[in-house]
Amino acid sequence: MSEEINIAGQLKFASQHLFNLIVFIGILYYFLKDIVVKFFSSRSLKISKEIQEANAVIETSQEAYNISSQKISLIDSELTELRNSIDLTTNRKTSEIIDNANIIAKKIKTDTEDIIKLESLRLKLEVESIILEKSLEIAKLEIRKEINDEKDIQLISSFLSEVKQNAISNS
Amino acid sequence: MPSATVNDFFIALTSEASSKENLEKVYLGLSNFVRAFDNDKNIRLCLINDIYPSAVKNDLISQIVSECESTRKFLEVIIEFNLLKSFVESREFFLKKLRKLLGKVKIEVVTVNVSQKDKLDFIKSQLEGIWGTNLELSFKENQEILGGIVLQVEDKYFDGSILGKVNELKKINIKGEFNV
Numbered sequence: 011m012s013e014e015i016n017i018a019g020q021l022k023f024a025s026q027h028l029f030n031l032i033v034f035i036g037i038l039y040y041f042l043k044d045i046v047v048k049f050f051s052s053r054s055l056k057i058s059k060e061i062q063e064a065n066a067v068i069e070t071s072q073e074a075y076n077i078s079s080q081k082i083s084l085i086d087s088e089l090t091e092l093r094n095s096i097d098l099t100t101n102r103k104t105s106e107i108i109d110n111a112n113i114i115a116k117k118i119k120t121d122t123e124d125i126i127k128l129e130s131l132r133l134k135l136e137v138e139s140i141i142l143e144k145s146l147e148i149a150k151l152e153i154r155k156e157i158n159d160e161k162d163i164q165l166i167s168s169f170l171s172e173v174k175q176n177a178i179s180n181s
Numbered sequence: 182m183p184s185a186t187v188n189d190f191f192i193a194l195t196s197e198a199s200s201k202e203n204l205e206k207v208y209l210g211l212s213n214f215v216r217a218f219d220n221d222k223n224i225r226l227c228l229i230n231d232i233y234p235s236a237v238k239n240d241l242i243s244q245i246v247s248e249c250e251s252t253r254k255f256l257e258v259i260i261e262f263n264l265l266k267s268f269v270e271s272r273e274f275f276l277k278k279l280r281k282l283l284g285k286v287k288i289e290v291v292t293v294n295v296s297q298k299d300k301l302d303f304i305k306s307q308l309e310g311i312w313g314t315n316l317e318l319s320f321k322e323n324q325e326i327l328g329g330i331v332l333q334v335e336d337k338y339f340d341g342s343i344l345g346k347v348n349e350l351k352k353i354n355i356k357g358e359f360n361v
Contacts, residue, residue: 146347150327153343157328162293163300165329169341170307173332177311 187259187268191275194255195282203251208279210252215272217245228265235260277335280317287317291331291342295322304330 194207217224227233227241238260246252259268268275280287288308295301301320308316312334323331326342333339 142351146350149350150344150347153327153347157293157343159294159297159300162328163303165343166292166300166304166341167307169330169339170304170311173339173341174307174311 185262185264187264187271187275190255190258190262190264191278194251195279197251201283204279204283206249207252207255208276208283208285210246210249211255211272211276211279214242214245214252214256215276218269218272228260229269280335283315284313285315285317286312287319287335288312289319289321289333291321291323291326291333293322293324293326293328295320308332 195204197203218228219225224241224245228238235257239257242256242260243253246256256265259265277287279285290304290308292300292304305316305318308318326344327347329342329345331338331340331342331345
């Protein structure tokens with residue numbers, strides 16, 4: 011029985027409070043409706059404005075980005091061209107340098123061969139000359155040993171006869 | 182006005198000494214002068230240097246060529262005309278000219294030994310057989326020629342020495358080919 015009283019009391023209590031709440035909400039709605047609507051309207055406007063500004067910024071940025079992208083792609087293509095050109099020039103220069111180096115190397119080789127030939131010829135002639143000098147020195151020593159007055163007079167006589175013959179034929 | 186040259190005075194000298202005997206004296210005088218000039222440095226310096234007066238030079242010349250008056254006068258004149266240097270530079274030319282007038286041939290003989298009279302007589306007789314008896318012979322000794330004879334006959338040079346033959350061999354290389 012007491013439980014039934016309690017439930018009825020509770021329902022009553024709840025319905026009173028519900029009523030109070032509804033009244034409170036109605037008062038609130040009545041007094042705050044315009045303010046809240048105004049607030050949210052202004053907020054909505056502000057947000058939409060901000061969104062527009064953001065969109066404008068995004069568009070500007072997009073344009074700047076596009077321009078930058080175009081520039082970057084242009085720079086990139088120029089860089090590629092430049093790189094290709096550098097590569098070509100480098101290759102051409104390298105091949106020129108290698109060709110020149112080859113030519114110089116060939117020339118040096120030829121010159122060196124010539125120098126070696128000439129030097130060996132010079133040394134050969136020098137050696138021959140030294141041998142000849144030594145041989146003649148030995149010959150002089152031998153002649154000095156062999157020569158005597160008789161042979162000397164014979165030599166002089168023979169030479170003077172030759173001179174006489176020449177003098178006769180010239181005159 | 183053109184000035185006189187040594188040659189002008191020389192022609193005058195040879196014309197004046199017309200006889201062969203006089204020419205011979207002139208030649209001897211000039212030869213003595215040239216020899217003294219070549220060999221004695223003091224004589225050379227005195228005659229060439231302008232600081233010495235002409236009288237000193239003339240005294241010196243008269244001492245060198247006392248035998249021949251014409252030669253002395255000739256030398257005095259060329260000193261007077263400041264032509265001694267030209268004469269000295271061309272001395273061999275003028276002596277040669279005189280030798281030609283005298284029919285004389287100057288021969289310088291080089292041998293290894295000049296002490297053997299027989300050899301020198303033999304050479305002299307041989308040379309007389311070629312260039313006649315009017316020779317102005319001088320002998321020089323040079324051991325370096327090894328043997329044979331070298332002749333300087335006026336401007337001509339005859340090499341019949343062993344050294345000359347050896348030097349000719351130098352023109353032939355080891356293969357036996359001539360280098361020239």
